Amino acid sequence: MGISHDIGxxxxxxVNRPLTAEEKKRRFVQGRRRRCPGEAAVLDFETVIRINTTYLEVIDKFHSTRGMITxxxxxxxxxxxxxLSVITKIVIFNNGSxxxxxxxxxxxGICFYFLIRILLKxxxxxxxxxxxxxxxxxxxxxxQVSGEIITVPWNKIYFTTNRQRLNECIVGHILAEDNDTVLNTFSFGHVGTRDELSRYWEFIRCYMEEDCVAELAATxxxxxxxxxxREGYITGLQMLLQVESRLEWLPTLLLLPLSLVESVSRYIGTQTSRRPQWSAEVEMACRPEPGDPVNVGAEHNGPGRWRTVxxxxxxAVYDAKNQYLKDANQKIRDKMAHNRAMNVTMSGTTGDSNTWG
Structure with a gap:
């Protein structure tokens, strides 16, 4: 495992600093189930690239906003x-200074240099x-952003949150032997509120620790x-325009010219960038089982994406989708409760490692 920190x-x-009090307070602990209020116990927030019974691959936290800054x-x-073109024309044709x-x-030129450095991010x-x-x-x-691939044991990562102005994201810290010094940090997936991140974390944790992969994939x-x-132009534009409700239509329409410019920058960035390639060792370790009954990826995306965006x-479709997710989440809850009851019966005790938090 490499410990050189990511360049961001x-x-x-x-990095090379102790954990902060806030990071310790907001920690997501492996092996501890979280009670999420409401009907949805887990949510993937459209971050899953591939899910099967061997591995779960998720997108980075920058994906949804790619193109905005650039x-x-x-x-x-x-x-x-x-x-510069105007100034050059004045000097050549109008005897400027x-x-x-x-x-x-x-x-x-100096400004252009620093702007290009940001653009090339x-x-x-x-x-x-x-x-x-x-x-x-x-x-x-x-x-990692540097292009380096690192592999870390699930239980050796310190998961917590990192503030993103009004929202937060989940980050994983790789700690030194003192279990306090941060050597490396990575982020992934959804950027949102604390409540949303609790549901998102529970989706990740359930995948790694609970026997409910098929139920998770159904969500x-x-x-x-x-x-x-590579992502196409329309897909990138849809990502930038996506809204939560019809109340956002008016501000979205007013900001449409800006969104179109952002979509062009996003498309240029996508088309000029390399696709990440996992190493042969990672591909071998993540090789799915033949005939895996769980295998969900982009090829299963349904029609009518613009309506969702x-x-x-x-x-009727909206209500049916919400009911479907509600039922899927209930199946996850029932499956975890059943598994916990079985563990209690087999161990002859009243508790297990997956305590509720």
Missing amino acids: LFFPFK AFIMGFCIMIVFF ILGFIFYFVAF EWFRYTHYPVRFNRKTRQVHIF VLYCPPVEYG LANEPR
Whole structure:
């Protein structure tokens, strides 16, 4: 296992430091079930690339917002090129000041250099940075932003949250032998509220620790189509335009010009970037069983994606989907309760390692 820290996408994680009090308070603990209020015990938030009985592969936390930051940078770069072209034309055809031209050229050139460095955080890199949770070997394979692949035992990772302005994401810390010093950090999947992350964590934890893989796979209704090819323009645009309710239609419409620019930047970044390739060792360790009854990926995505993106499904379809997820979650709860009862019966005790938290 490599311990060199990830370089991060836009901002690197702080490493070689002790865990903070907040990280300890917000820890997600392996082997401890979480009580999630409401009907949905687990949710995947459309982050699953592939799920089968051997491994669960999820997308990186940057996927949903890819193109947003670089759209502004792309705009500034175009403006700089335009101004330099105008200044050059003035100097050549209108006998402008050479010293003024040199000054503006150097100033804009320095700005252009730093803007390009930010732009290249998404362009000419990798299309995404997946994480694989191997249920059978109990290992986690991480494709880092640096391109390095590291493998860490599931129980050796310190899972907690990292603040993202108004929202948070789940991160995994790799600690030193003192179990307090952070050597490396990776993030993955959904960015959202604490309540959403509890459901998302329970989805991941259940996959790794509970006997309910088929039930979990039944809750996966959409997979980002990035496993075998690059994301298309329309798919990227849909990701940027996705809303939770029809109340968001008006602000989405007002921001449509900006979203279109972001979609262009996202598409350029996707088309100029390499697809991540797992090492032969990881592929061998994650080789699915022949005839695996659980195997869900983007090829199972249903029709009518635009309706889902714009929260414009017919009421009957919307209610049927929610009822389906409610029933699937209830099956997960029932399966875990049954498994826990069996463990209690077999061990002859009133508790097990999977305590509720």
